[in-house]
Amino acid sequence: MKETWKRMLCAAVLTMGITSTGILTVEAHGLWEALGKSVLGGISVHQHLSDLDNTEKGQQEMLEKTKDRTGVYDNYAYQMRAKRIVDELSKSPHVKRSYVVYVNPDEDFNAFMTFGRVMSINKGTMDLLDDDALAAVIGHELSHGEHKDLVNGAKKSSILSTVIGAATFNSGDLGQIAAGLTGKYLDSQVFTMSQEKMLMN
Template identity: 45%
Template sequence: MNKKIKSLVLAAVMGLSLTTVAVVPATVEAASAGAAETLIGGAVAYAYVSTAFNKMDNSKEGQEQSLARAKKQTGYLEDSAAQARVQRIMKTLEASPSVKRSYVVYANPSDDFNAFATVGRVMSVNKGALDLLDDDELAYVMAHEISHGEHKDIVNGLKKQVGLSTAVSLAAGGGGNAAILSNIAGNYMENQVFTMGQEKAADELGFKILSESPYNVGAAAASMAVLRNKYGDLYREGLNQVFSPNNHPKTSSRV
């Protein structure tokens, strides 16, 4: 870093004028310069990671890679009627004026009641959800997952999974960047957790998307009632939530 740039960085980091910098002791200036360079290096590294994940989330190539990765992890339900069903509902929901991005969806063979969205605007719906929900109810569950994509909750959460040392290594041109990022994305798909605020926002936008579609808006509450009947409120009270905080609203409240 040349002296002029270093002086500007020191001024910004230390909150001092350029004339003040000149009389700072050499040891303090050196330490401050090191801290400034560390901050700049970290910012550059995270900017690189952010750009890479944004490309993964927004590009056709990134979507295809994410779809292949998701299918490999979850399996693919060999049921043409089920696949056609989720494709049909997705196409209908994407016609909503509130949906600005394009998505791909497939059904997987898990018997759990669930659906998820992942990076690359990819969604998967479990067979367990298909078995328990009618089309109107399933449309709301899928609209909720679309909302996470519209809010970019997945890609923002993915960025937070990258530690500083990994980000710096990638930005410095370490080998296998694509494989490292893909591995991080795959691990996050299995362990992603949204905040309470993100879940509430997805519920709200999901309802709006449903209301702009031909589906019955009453199915939003009905789908949550099915979830509550199967799993209860999925909400920890008292000290339990201190040790394991809730990330979803209480299911009864969602109904």
């Protein structure tokens, strides 16, 4: 955490602008104002992401947003099969958080975990795998949720964006920043199997 705030400070200073002689061109008052905005921005983003990931309200919000983005496969048997396997795996003492899961209509082979402990499984994955293999895929996604991989990655990445925006006095409303960053990660930073295979190679 100490290193994170050091990076925030450095980013705020760097974005203030330096003359050709290497001297900061802003007054101390402007610098402190920017740093104050940076700290508040970082806190706001962290709190927003934590609320999404740790509360029932956040989970329901992300479930609706994710369903809107992917669509939902209209088949009761598919939805219950996914839920049954998640429920069984959740009985393990290693699974300490609660999850919701749904099947989307995509025919490709994929599954992902996003903010709010929301998991989505492609229809194509369900069609290809038997229950044992599907449980392995779901267990892998649950591990992302247990380690809070997505939200921790978003927090690390969003801090610099918030700091830079605040330091250049273009931050706007901090709540809007937090919501915008969440949307950005919902669209681009889900953990997909293809991404993970590339990282392991």
